[in-house]
Structures are given as structure tokens and as C-alpha cells.
Amino acid sequence: MFSLVYNGISGNLPSSIVDGLVDLESISLAGNNLSGEIPSSISNISKLTLLELGNNSFSGHVPMNLGNLQNLRMLGLGGNQLTNDPSMSELGFLNSLRNCRHLERIVIGWNSFDGTLPKSFSSGNLSASLEHFQAYSSGIKGMIPNEIGNLSNLISLEMGGNGLRGTIPETLGQLKKMQSLVIDNNKLEGSIPVSFCNFVNLFRINLGGNKLSQQILGCLSSRNIYLNDNAFTSTIPSAFWNNKDLAIVDLSYNLLNGSLPLEIGSATGMRILSLKGNQFSGDIPSIIWRHQNLDYLILSENKLHGHIPETFANLTALQYLDLSQNNLSGVIPKSLEKLQNLVYFNVSFNELGGEIPNGGRFKNLTAESFKGNRELCGESQFKVMPCKGNKSSKTRVLKYILPSVGLVVGIAIIIMVCFMRRRKSNKPLPAKSSLPSAFPHERISYHEIVKATSGFGKDNLIDRGSIGSVYKGIFSNGLVAAIKLFDLDMEDANKSFDVECRILSNIRHRNLVKVISSCCNLDIKALVLEYMPNGNLNNWLYSSDYCLSIAQRLEIMIDVAYALEYLHHGYPSPIVHCDLKPSNILLDEDMVARVGDFGIAKLLTKDQRILHTKTLGTIGYMSPG
Structure with missing residues (x-):
């Protein structure tokens, strides 16, 4: 197989480089600093199966003759500055691809095309061959054509962050092989098509950030469901929770109302549940305790009342619990001190009373977690009134205890001063969420990471490692972070990413690098970490x-x-x-x-022992074995 691969090149891509290379089967020039227009002579390389030009600075129009590449299987043009011919309202180059009978993947996201999807794009050879169409934030506007239902082999369709309008076509439900449907952050209206009940292989559906309304389909079946920031009304159908495979449900910021049904406890594999910013009322179902794998539970900004269930103490995996801005009353169950993985807890602006627990993870919380509850009492760090049962006789304290305490405190102060001169305090920072506090509405997307790093440009590269690279990223909100990008072609990259996510999401100390967020999809696995300006x-x-x-x-x-x-x-x-x-x-x-x-x-658990020293550590820095 003959391939053309360059790393670290810049400038235009001259036609002379590819002219005459009739036996070339692969062109992979992604992630360089190439600019100018894409040479139309590329279409003369008849044996070409892979054309990857993503994450460069190509501009101008996409050649209209790419349909001549009869053997093409993958076309990657994402992350450039490509535009559409202003004399054409449609993305004309897509029409030419109908002749490519083997084309399986098209990636054109993060460009500025400013055109509509051609109706005829879904016909021809593509109707049987195309499996992945990725066009996130690429300037596509207009309506999604009904003809898109002809792409019978489509597995993933990602067109989020565009200007799509109108309704979602019923014909999308014909795509029985669909696994990932992402059309978030557009201007789509109407309801979810009933034909979506036909999906049987759907792993992820993301319709968030549109203007969709009416009732949520009870038959909607997917592992990860994002319907946030729409205008869905009524209650959530009980049948919705019968999906045993549910892992992530984000229905935040809609107009949903009614009480939370007992059926919510059926999807026992759920890891993230966010119902924030709706109009739910009634009690919190205590049956939620059955979600033993639940990491995030966000019920804030509703009208929920009643008590916080004691059974929440059984949510042993829980890291993030937000019940703020409701009408909850009663006490905060002391049993919640058992939640050893809890890193964020918020019950502010309710009607809670009684003593705030001060054991377990609660000892590291601040007043922000409890403000707006007038009847709470507890330790001074929470800025609430002291609990009456904890008051001792002032006379006895002054007469018998205070002199002894004063002596001990004096000695302690002397020791502390000496210690502080030698060392800054190593006390861990107050516990916070390891993700942005507005989760899940401030998740960092692939598009934001690409933009923050200037398309993973060489100027932003901090370091290269055995399983990936680290880039400096400057986000639109001013956040400066280090982006650790894992090389998915490396055998151990996926395992390493999973290990780092698991470890960093559960630990917090002033001498450990803090994780801000993560980004994981079909195209990328990356960690967004606190930036260290003085390097390593x-x-x-x-x-x-x-x-x-x-x-x-x-x-x-x-x-x-x-x-x-x-x-x-x-x-x-x-x-x-x-x-x-x-x-x-x-x-x-x-x-x-x-x-x-x-x-x-x-x-390591208590029962584990290291039986050998087979490790992937660096020679010279491994523990002796």
C-alpha cells in the first residue's frame, strides 16, 4: 500500500506533490499547518481509499470532482476553514460523492460551509455504503431532508452545533442500524418523531439545545439520552424508565412537571441523572437508592418537597448530589456521612432544619452548600447558628476549662508558627466537583478543545508521551488548561484513559494535578487538566x-x-x-x-497484594522488585 504522510509541514499543498502518483492509496496529512486550497488534482488518484486532510488551515471550496475517487472509503476534511460556493445554496460537493460506492465515513465538521444538505445526497451509491456522517459545527443550515432515511447503513449521524431548523423527519426512524444520533444545539422544533421507537441499537441520542416540545416518548430506547434545554412538557412517561440499559439521562431545563414516579428506580444501571430546571413537585422517591452505580444526581431548581430520603446513604458510588433550590424540609440525614466518594453536595435554598452532619465528606464542605436554609445549625464553618444541644455552661468553661485550654492552645500556636515557617499548609482544598459546577451544561466538547488548541497546533504542544500528547488550551471563557490527548491508535491508550478518569475523579489534594473535565466520543479521548505554568x-x-x-x-x-x-x-x-x-x-x-x-x-483493595512487578513504569524510576 502506497501512502503519503507528512508531519509538521506548513504552507500550501502543491498539485505537483500528488500529480502522477496513480498508485497512491492513502493520503494522511491531518494535524499539520497546511493552508490554501485543496488541489483538485487529488481526484485523479483513482486507487485512493483514504483522504485525511483534517485539522489544518485549508480554505476555499471543496473540489467538486471528488466523486471520481471510486475506491474512496474515508474522507476527512474537518477542522479547516473550508467554505461553500456562495452561488450555490446547497453543499454541492456532497452531491459528487454519490458516485463513491465504497465511501463509509465522511467528516466535514468545524468548517464554515453555510449551505443546506442536498436532497439527492442520500441517494446513489452512498445510500448503501455510508456508515458515519460527522458534520458538527460546519455551517449547515435549512431543514434535514426526508431523503436522509435512504442511508440504510448509517451508524452515526452527528450534525450538532449548526443552524438546522424545522422538524426532525420521521424517516430518520427507518435507520435501524443507528447507534449515535447527535443533532444538538440547532433550531429544530416540534416533537420527537414516533418512528424513533424503531431504534433498537441506539447507544446515544443527543437532541439538547433545540426548541423541541410536547411529551417525551416513553418508548425511546438508548443508553445515553440528552434532551436538555428544550421545551418538553407534561410528565415523564413511566415506560421511559423501563429501559434497563439507561446510563445517562439529561432532561434538564425543560418544562416537565408532575411527581417523579416510582418506576424511576427500574433503570438500576444509571450513572448520571439530571432533571435540573424543571417544575417537578412531590417527594423525592426513596427507591432511587437502587441506583448503586449512580455518580451524579442533579434535581435542583424544581418544586420538590418532603424530606431527603435516608436511603440516599446506599448510593455508595455517588460523587455529585445537587438538591438546591427546591422546597425540601426536615433534616439532612446523618447517614449521608457514609458517602465516601462524595465530592460535591448542595442543598442550598430549601427549608431544611436541624444539625448539619460534620463527619465523612461533610467536614470538608463550605457554607455555600447550605446557605438559604434558616433553620439549619451546626459547626461555625457552615456559617449557621450553633445547635442548642451543644452549648455548655459558660460559667464552668470560664472557671475550670478555659485556663487549661489556653495553656494547650498557647503551646500549639508556638508549634504551629515553627512549622509554618518551614512549610506551607498541606491541608487539602475544600471538596468540589471534579467537573465544572454547572455540570452538565458546561461540558467541554471536542469542538471547544480543537478551537482552544488552534486545531492541536504545534505552537500549543507542551509535551509528547508514549500514549498521547499534551497541549495548552485557551477557551473562550478565558480558562487556560492543559489538554491531555490520548492516541487512540495506541494499544494501551484506552486503558490509560479509563484509569486516569477513575483515579482523578475520586481524589483531591493540593499536591495532585486537578482534572477540570473530560471529553470522550468516537473521535477523541482527552482530559482537561489544570495548567501548570512552570512546566515539569x-x-x-x-x-x-x-x-x-x-x-x-x-x-x-x-x-x-x-x-x-x-x-x-x-x-x-x-x-x-x-x-x-x-x-x-x-x-x-x-x-x-x-x-x-x-x-x-x-x-488496591485491602485484599489485594502485589504478586509481581510487571509494570509499564519507566526504567530507573520503578520500585525495586
């Missing part, structure tokens, strides 16, 4: 441009020791990093050391 320790130790004093070296050693002490002893299940080396120790703006890269870390 390896640069400071082995570069002539940097210099560390003895005091700074000692501080860094202590920082790393604190991080390891937390990983080994401060978390319920010990975490073994497995690859601690200077390049995995990062330095923030104050030269405080943060340990990162948990791609091969191991989470």
Missing part, C-alpha cells in the same frame, strides 16, 4: 535555562511526599502511582509541586 520538574533539573535553589528542591520533595502519603494512606483504597519521575511532577505558578499522569496507576 525534569526541565528544571536538566536544563541550563532553569535553576532550583536548595530550599526549592526541599520544598518540592516535601510536596511530592505529601502527595504520596495521601495516595497511599489518605484514600480508602491505596493508590500506587507506578511511574513517579521528574517529568510527571508539575509546578504551578507558586512552584508548588503537583503529581500527575496516573495512566498506569493501580487502585
Whole structure:
């Protein structure tokens, strides 16, 4: 197989490079800094099966003769600056692709086409061959043509972030092989077509951020369902919860009302449930405790009343619980102290009373979690009134206890001052969500990551590793972050991504790199991490441009020791990093050391023992075995 592959090239792509290469079967030039127009002479390479030009700076129009590539299987043009011929209202180049009888994947997202989908695009050879059509944020406008139902082999259709309007065609329900349907953040109106009940292989459906209305279909069957930011009304049909495979349900910011049915406990595999910003009333069903895998439960900004169920203590996997801005009353169950994975808790602006629990994860919470509840009492850190039952006799305190306490406090202050001179406090920061606080409405998309890194440009590259690369990203809201992009072609990348997500979402310490968010779909697996402006320790130790004093070296050693002490002893299940080396120790703006890269870390239970030292760590930095 003859291939054309370049890395790190820039400028125009001259026709002379591809002219005469009639035996070329693959052109993969993604992620370079190529500009100018795409040479139309590419269409003369008759044996070409893969044409990947994504994430460059190509401009102008897509050649209208790409349909000559009879053997083409994959066309990648995403992440460029391509436009449509202004004299044509339709994306004409798509019509030419009807002649490609083997074309399986088309990626044209993140361009500026400003045109409509041709009705005839779904006919011809494409109706039997096309499996993936990805056109997210590509300037497509107008209505989705009914003819799209002719693409009988379509597995994924992603057209979010465009200007699509009108109703969703019923013909989409004819696509029985559909697994991923993403048409969020458009201007679509009307109801969800009844034909969507025909989907049997659907893994993800995302219709969020449109103007859809009426009732949600009870027969809608998918593992991940995003219907947020629409105008759906009425109650959620009880049959909706009969889908045993439900994992993610986001119905936030609609006009849904009524009470939450007992059937909500049927989908026991659910991990994320967000009903935020609706008009639900009644009690919170205690049967929710059956969701043993639930990580996120968001019921805020509704009209729910009654008590917080004691059974919430059985949600052992729960990390994020938001019940704020409702009409809940009663006490906060003390049994919630058992939730060892909880990193975010919010019951503000309700009518709760009684004592705030102060054990378990509650001891790290702040007043923000409880404000707006006039009858709550507890510790001073929560900025509520003290509980009456905890008051002692002032006379006895002043006469017998205060002198002794004063002596102890005096000694403690002297020790503290000495210690503070030697070391900054290593107390962990107050627990927060490891994701943005407005989850799930501030999820970071692939499009945002591409834009923040200038299409993963070389100027934003921080480092390359064995399973991916790290880029500096500047987002539209001013956030500066480090984006760790995993190379999905590497055998261990998927495993490493899963390990890092699992570890970083459950730990928090001032000497560990903080995860801000993640992005995971068919095209990318990436972690968005706190940006460390002073780079890694390896640069400071082995570069002539940097210099560390003895005091700074000692501080860094202590920082790393604190991080390891937390990983080994401060978390319920010990975490073994497995690859601690200077390049995995990062330095923030104050030269405080943060340990990162948990791609091969191991989470050990009490019953586990390390039987051998077969590890993927770096030679010279592994533990001796």
C-alpha cells in the first residue's frame, strides 16, 4: 500500500506533490499547518481509499470532482476553514460523492460551509455504503431532508452545533442500524418523531439545545439520552424508565412537571441523572437508592418537597448530589456521612432544619452548600447558628476549662508558627466537583478543545508521551488548561484513559494535578487538566535555562511526599502511582509541586497484594522488585 504522510509541514499543498502518483492509496496529512486550497488534482488518484486532510488551515471550496475517487472509503476534511460556493445554496460537493460506492465515513465538521444538505445526497451509491456522517459545527443550515432515511447503513449521524431548523423527519426512524444520533444545539422544533421507537441499537441520542416540545416518548430506547434545554412538557412517561440499559439521562431545563414516579428506580444501571430546571413537585422517591452505580444526581431548581430520603446513604458510588433550590424540609440525614466518594453536595435554598452532619465528606464542605436554609445549625464553618444541644455552661468553661485550654492552645500556636515557617499548609482544598459546577451544561466538547488548541497546533504542544500528547488550551471563557490527548491508535491508550478518569475523579489534594473535565466520543479521548505554568520538574533539573535553589528542591520533595502519603494512606483504597519521575511532577505558578499522569496507576483493595512487578513504569524510576 502506497501512502503519503507528512508531519509538521506548513504552507500550501502543491498539485505537483500528488500529480502522477496513480498508485497512491492513502493520503494522511491531518494535524499539520497546511493552508490554501485543496488541489483538485487529488481526484485523479483513482486507487485512493483514504483522504485525511483534517485539522489544518485549508480554505476555499471543496473540489467538486471528488466523486471520481471510486475506491474512496474515508474522507476527512474537518477542522479547516473550508467554505461553500456562495452561488450555490446547497453543499454541492456532497452531491459528487454519490458516485463513491465504497465511501463509509465522511467528516466535514468545524468548517464554515453555510449551505443546506442536498436532497439527492442520500441517494446513489452512498445510500448503501455510508456508515458515519460527522458534520458538527460546519455551517449547515435549512431543514434535514426526508431523503436522509435512504442511508440504510448509517451508524452515526452527528450534525450538532449548526443552524438546522424545522422538524426532525420521521424517516430518520427507518435507520435501524443507528447507534449515535447527535443533532444538538440547532433550531429544530416540534416533537420527537414516533418512528424513533424503531431504534433498537441506539447507544446515544443527543437532541439538547433545540426548541423541541410536547411529551417525551416513553418508548425511546438508548443508553445515553440528552434532551436538555428544550421545551418538553407534561410528565415523564413511566415506560421511559423501563429501559434497563439507561446510563445517562439529561432532561434538564425543560418544562416537565408532575411527581417523579416510582418506576424511576427500574433503570438500576444509571450513572448520571439530571432533571435540573424543571417544575417537578412531590417527594423525592426513596427507591432511587437502587441506583448503586449512580455518580451524579442533579434535581435542583424544581418544586420538590418532603424530606431527603435516608436511603440516599446506599448510593455508595455517588460523587455529585445537587438538591438546591427546591422546597425540601426536615433534616439532612446523618447517614449521608457514609458517602465516601462524595465530592460535591448542595442543598442550598430549601427549608431544611436541624444539625448539619460534620463527619465523612461533610467536614470538608463550605457554607455555600447550605446557605438559604434558616433553620439549619451546626459547626461555625457552615456559617449557621450553633445547635442548642451543644452549648455548655459558660460559667464552668470560664472557671475550670478555659485556663487549661489556653495553656494547650498557647503551646500549639508556638508549634504551629515553627512549622509554618518551614512549610506551607498541606491541608487539602475544600471538596468540589471534579467537573465544572454547572455540570452538565458546561461540558467541554471536542469542538471547544480543537478551537482552544488552534486545531492541536504545534505552537500549543507542551509535551509528547508514549500514549498521547499534551497541549495548552485557551477557551473562550478565558480558562487556560492543559489538554491531555490520548492516541487512540495506541494499544494501551484506552486503558490509560479509563484509569486516569477513575483515579482523578475520586481524589483531591493540593499536591495532585486537578482534572477540570473530560471529553470522550468516537473521535477523541482527552482530559482537561489544570495548567501548570512552570512546566515539569525534569526541565528544571536538566536544563541550563532553569535553576532550583536548595530550599526549592526541599520544598518540592516535601510536596511530592505529601502527595504520596495521601495516595497511599489518605484514600480508602491505596493508590500506587507506578511511574513517579521528574517529568510527571508539575509546578504551578507558586512552584508548588503537583503529581500527575496516573495512566498506569493501580487502585488496591485491602485484599489485594502485589504478586509481581510487571509494570509499564519507566526504567530507573520503578520500585525495586
